[in-house]
Amino acid sequence: MMKNYLKSLLVLLLVNFAATKIVAQNSPFNCVEEAYLFQNNDVYSQNLASGNAVLDGINITPANINGVGYNSVDGYIWGSLKSPANTLVRIGANYQVDTYTVANAPFSYVGDVHPNGTYYLKSGGDGFYKVDLDPASPTYLTNIGTGTLSRSINCHDWAFNAADNMLYTVEKGTNLLCKIDPATGVVQEIGIVPILSGLNYTYGAVYFDVDGNFYVSANQTGTVYIVRQVQNLGIGSIISSNLFAYGPSSSSNDGARCPTAPVPQEDCTNGVDDDGDGLVDCDDPSCSGVAVCPVFSATSSGNDGGLESNNRLSQQISYRNFSRVKNNYKFSSLTARRVVKPQNYAARSSNMTLWDFIPMDVLENAQAVESSPSDLVDITNAVDVVSVDYVRDGASIGTLLALQTESSVYEHTKHICDRFTGAELLSVSNMEINENIFLKSVVKKPDGSQEFVASFSARLLPDNNFSVESHWNLDKFTQDSGFYNFQIWASTIDDLYKLAEEVLRLVEVQKPITSYNTSEAPPVFVRKVEYNQGEVHLDIVNIFSNVSTTLEGYKRNTETGSEEFVSQQIELNEYLNHVTFDAGALYDFGFRLSNQYDMTPDDVFVSDGTWGLDYSSQPYVSNFNVSQNATNFDPDVYGVERNFAIETSSNQDISVYRSLTPKFSGVDLSSHDAISFNAKGTGKLKVMLVKESIEAWENQMYTIVDLTENSQNFIINKNDFVNANEINDVKMIFFTLVAESNQTVNKTLEVTDVLFRSSATAGVEEEQLVNNKVTVSPNPMASSASFSFNSDTKSVYNFEVYDLFGKRVFKQSFEGVAGRNSYSFNKRNLSSGMYFFSIQSSNKQMKGKFLIK
Template structure:
C-alpha cells in the first residue's frame, strides 16, 4: 500500500510520507467491522452506535480525529468505515472496528471541506458531495489498481437539497430524501441521473433535515430526522415506480442530532417486529402495537389518544404526600370527572402573539398557550384548580387539544415564584403506573431539549417535553431544560411548561410556538440544557416488600448505584438507603428487597456517568378522614406490617391506630392503587381484618363508577378477626362483588348524633377466599372433622371432649405403616378442641388418622394429602 500511495502522489511528497509513517502503526492494529449489524452515527468527531430497531444510541468513541467527520460510509470492499474530514484539508479517514483511524490525503479534491453527503458502492467507490450538484469519487477498493486514487467528478441532472444518501445493495443505486419536499430520489452514479419517485407518505407535511440514512439487506431504506431523532422506514425502494405505491411508516424514535452523518453495512439485516405474535421480536423491549414499527400495520393504530391536563400535574412526594392523597381521595369519593363538553373553548384573538403586550414577569398564562398549531379542531381550558394549594405553583393554566372530542395533546403552564415547579411528568406518570419507553433529545432552534415517550396504563402512547423560562437581570428569558429538578437555579420565578401530544411532530410544533409566544414579551437570551439519562427506569412497582425496576441501558453500562429515602409508613420519618448492583445488556431488571414500605424516592446513577434518573415509587396510601363537623383527632398513626404476607390473597399493607371524638364519624380510607384507580379484586370473595375498638365500625367500598357499598360490624375491647363476604356489602343496587374497587373506608360511627370517644386498632386487612371456622359443637361427641381435606399445607382437626385431658394423634399409610413425622401429643380442654395437622414431608396420597383421648375416646378417618 505504501508504494501505491507514493505513486499516486504528484505533490507534497514529504507530507504524504509523514502521513504514511504516522498511520502505519495504527493500521497494524486496526480491524474491519465486517458488516456489523449496528448503524453508526457520526457527530463532529464522536461516534455513536445506533440500534435501528429501538432507536437507542450510545457513544462508542470520542474525539477520534482532530477534524470533524462527515459523509461517513461503510465500505463493503474492505469492511471499514470511511469519512470526509474537515481538517486536514482534502483528507479522508478510515475507521476500524476498534475506532482507530488512518488518514489519507487526496490532493485532487477541491478546497471546500464541507463534504457532508457520502456513501460507498458495493464495489468500493466512495461518492461524496457538498451542497452543489457536483459529486466526487475516490476508489477505496483495496483490490483495485486505483486504490486511494481520485476517480473524478460527476454532475447531478438536478440539484437536490439532501443531507445524506446511501447505496441499496439490491440494485446498486443511491437513494436520498430531500428536505422540505420529502421526495424520495433514486440516483444513478454512473450518469448522475436523478429520478424523483414521489413524496414519502409518512413524511408528508414535515420539514426535517434527514442527515443520516441507512439500508438493510432487503433494500428497506431508513431515514433519520435530525430535529426529532425519529427513524422512518420506506419499504423495498428498488421496487418503487415513479409516482407508484410507496409503503412507509415510523420505525423507531431515537435521539436528535446535528452536523451528523450515518453509516451502515447495507447487506446486514435489521431486526423487524412481528406485530401480531405477542413477542418482542426485534429486542427493543416493545411488543406488537407498542413498537412504533407497527404503527399503522395490522390492527395497530397510527394515532393514539392522550390524557388530559386536568388529571396531570403531580405525583406524591415526601413533603406533600398527605395533601396530595387527600386531593385524590376527594376526587375519588365524589366520583369527579372532568367534563370536556362544558369546558371553555379558546379562540385565537387579534392580540394573539403580539409583541410588548405584557410585562415579561406578569404574563397571563393563557397568553402562552399555542392555538391553531397542530390541526386541532378545538382547544379547551382544563385547568386543575385543586393543585394550587398542594404545590409550589402560584398560578396554573392548562388546555386540552381536541380533534372532535378526542384528546390529541395537552399543555400545562405553571407559574412559580421562588424555584422551578417541583413535579415532572416523567416522574409523575411512572409513579402512576405508566411506562417510560424512551428518553432522548429533540432540537428546537438547534438547541437540545429532552423528550420522553410514555405509555399510559390505558395503552395510549404520549410524547412529552418539559422546560422552564426565567428572566435574567437584563429582562431577557433564559430557557432551562433539565431531567433533574435540582439542576434548575433557585431563588427565581419561572414559567414552567409541561407538554404532551400523540405525535413527536406536534410536540415539536407546540414547543416552538411557546418559544415564539415568550419572545413576544421578551427576548430569549440563552438556552441551558442537560443530556437525558443514558440509563433510566422504564417501569417500577412495589408489592409485598419488594421494589422491581425495569431498566433501559442505552449506554450499556455495567452497573448502577442507587440512593434514596424510604418511609415505612405514611406517618413515619424517612430513612436513607443505598444500593449498587451490576446490570447488563440493553434491557435488564433489578429487584430491591426493601421490606414493607409506603414510599421510596431515589436516584439511579450508572457507572459510566451522565445524567442520573430520578423516580418515586409508592404503595397505595392510607389517609385520615376527619372531615365531619365537630370531629377531633387525638391520635392517628399508620404502623408497619410486622410480617411479610405469605398467603394467597391481596394484602392491604400497614396497620392503623386511631382515636378521637365525633358526633358523626371518624375514620380512615385506603386507596387500592397509588393513582386512586380502580383495581379488580373479583377473584376474591372475602375481606378479613383484625380489629378492636369502640362501637360500630362501618366498612365501605367505593367502586370505579362511584357506586358505594357498605356493611357494619360491632367492635369489642378485645382484638377479633372479622371475615366479611362480598355479599355482606350492600348499596342502592343491592349486593356486590369485589370488582373495580377504588377506595375502602373504615369509619367509627356515632349512631345517635351525640359526641362519643372513639378508638380503633386495625391490622391485617386482606382480600382473600378464606372460610369461617366451624363452631363444631355437636351433640354426638364421637364425630371429628378435618378441614380442609384434601390438605395442601395444613388442616384443622376438630373434636369434642366432655372433660379435659390429653390426646395422641397418629397418621398411617394404607399399608398400616405409621408416619412418625406427623405424630403429636397435647392437652385437651372441655368442649370444642382444635389441633393443627401439618403436611410436613408426606407425599401426596391417601392416609388414615387416629386420634386417641385419655378419656378413652378414639376418632379416625381418611386424610388426603395434595
C-alpha cells in the same frame, strides 16, 4: 456544554469497552450491523433496531466531518473534511484517522461509496463528483469525474442500495423518495414517503440494509424511519414506510453503514423481542400501525397531571385524589371551556401570564380546551397553573401543562409520575430545538396507549431575559429561583415537537432567551417499577454491555413512620434487566439509580395505596397510627397491607380510608367476593367499598357492624352489603366510626389484617356440636386462621389445640362477647398435619378439627 460532558465521559467508556473491543491501529470496520452516526467530529455507534447510540469516538479530527460512507472494497468509512480544503479522511474501527489531499474534492455534506469503491459526493444543487477509493485501482485517491443530476435535490445525505447499486435520498420539504442513477445522474421521483408526509425535518443520516430497506433519520427528533425494499419501487408505486426507532438528534447529522449487513426486525405478533431492543410487539415503534398495533392513542388530560407522591407530598396528594373520588369529580373535554386564539397572540405582553405561552393553531384540526387542575395550587409549590388539552375528533392528541413557581422549579416530574402510577418508560433520548437538546421520552400507559413527553422551564434573569433549563433530575435546576414550567405530552413525536417548538417561540416573544442549560438523557433507567409484598420489582434498561449501578434512597414502612436510608449495588449485564429488590414491607420508597460513569442518574418513586384520614375527620382525631401487618397474606387472597388505629373525641362520624392503588384507580376483585378484617373499638363501624363505576356517594356498597373491646374477625360477603354489587372496580375502602348521638364521645378503633377472599365460606370445613357452629378460615391454614362462632352471653372461653395423639399443644383463655366472636390462632412452630380444637366456657363446648399446610 454537552460536548464537555461527553468528553469527560469518553475516557471512562473506553476503559469499559477495552476488554471486549481490542483492535489493531487503523484496522477496517468490515461489515458489521451497527450504523455509525457522525455529529460534527464525534462518532456514535447506533443500534438501528433500538435507536440507542453510544459515543464511541470524540473529536476524532480537528475539523467537522460530513458526507461519510462505508467503502465495501476496503472496509473503512470515508468522509469529507471541512478544512483544510480538498481533504478526505479514512476512518478505522478504532477511530484512527488518515487524511488525504485530493485535488478538486471540495467539502460536501452529502456522500456515500458505491459497492465498487467509487465515492459519490454531492457538490451543489444538481452537481456531484466522484473519487476513486479502490486501493487496487491505478486512479486511487483521485477525482475521476463529475456529473449533473437531472434535477436539483434539496437533500442532506444519500446512500447506495447494494440490491440495485442505485443512490437514494429523501428531499427536505417535499419528502419525496428519489432514486438516482449514478451513471447518468437521472433522478426518479418515486413518490412522497407516507410516514413523512407533512413533516419538515432535515434528514441528515440515511442507511441501507441487506434487504434494501432504507433507513432515514430526522435531525431534529432523532426518529429513524424505514422505507421497505426500495429497489422494488417505481414511479407511482405504493411505498411501504413506518416508524422504526427513536434515536439521538443533532443539528449536524451524517450516517454510514455497511449496506449488506442485516438489521434485526421485530415480528409484531409473536410476543417475542425479535430485534433485541427490549421492546416486544406493539411496544416497538417499528410495529406502529402494523398488524393489530394502533397508530393513534388519546393522551391523558392535563387535569389529571402534575402530581406524583413523594415523602413530602404523599398525604396532600392522597387528600387531593381522595377529595376527587369522594366528590365524584371527573373532567370532561366535551363540556370544558374552549380556548380561542386571541387577537394579540404571539405579541409581547406588559403583564406576562401563563396564557402568553399557550400554543394555538399548531396542531392541525385540533381544538384547544382548558383543563387546568386548579387544585395543584393548594398542595404544591405552583402559584399559578394553566393546562390546555388539544382535542381532535373528540380525543385529546396533546397537552400542555404550564405552572409558575416563585422560589424553585416545579417539584413534579412527569417521568416519575407516570411510572409511579403504573406506566412504563419505553425510551429516553433527546430532540433538538433551536440547536439545543431537550429530553424526550416515550411512555406506555397502563391501558396500553403511548405518550411522547418533554418538559423544560424558563427562568427570568436579573437582566430581564430568559434562561431555559431542561434536566432529568430536579436537583440540576438552578436553586432559589422562580420558573415558568412547561410539561408537554402528545400522541406522536411530531406533535410533541411542534408544541415544544411553539412554546419556546412564545417564550422568546415575551423576553429574549439568552442561554440554555440542558442535560443528557440517562443511559441507565428504570422502565417499570412495581411493589408487592415487600419486594420492589424493577425492569432496568442499560445501553452499555455491562455496568455497575447503585440504588440509593429513603423508604418509609408506613404512612406515619420515619424515613430509613437504603443502599444496594446492582450489576447489569443485559440491555433489559429484570431485578428484584428485597425492600421489606413498605409504604413508599424514593430512590436514585446512579451509574459507574457518573452520567445522568434516574430518579424513581414507588408507593403502595394510602391509609389516610377523611379531611373532615382530621380535627377530631388525637392519634392516628399506621403499623405493618404482623402476618403474611396467603397467595389466594388480595391482602391490604398495613393496619391502623385511631383515638378520637367527637360527636360526628370519623372516617379512615384506604386507596387500593397510589392513584386511587379501580382494582378488579371479582374473583374475591368477600372482605375480611379484624377490628375492635367503640360503637358501630360502617364499612364501605367505593367503586369506580358508581358516581353517587350514597349508592356505594356499605354495611355496619358492632365493635367490642376485644378484636373480632369479620367476614362480609359482597351480597351482605347494602347496595350490593360486583366488586370489579374497587378504588377505596372506607371505615367510619358512626356518631350515634349529638354528645361528644371518646372512641377508639383498630383495624388489622384487611383482605379480600374468594368467599366467606370457601375452603372452610364447618363443625357443629352442642347446637353451636364454629367456622375455621382458612382451612387448611398456612400461618394463621380465625375460629368464629356465635354466643348468647358474655363468657370466658378456653381455646385448646390437640395433635393426632391427643397431646395438648396449645391453650389460651379469651373473653367472649354476646354475639359474633372470632379467635385468631397463629400456628407458631407446629408442623403440617391434622389437629383438633376445643372451645369451651362454663356452660358450652365446641369441638372440631383443622389442617395446617
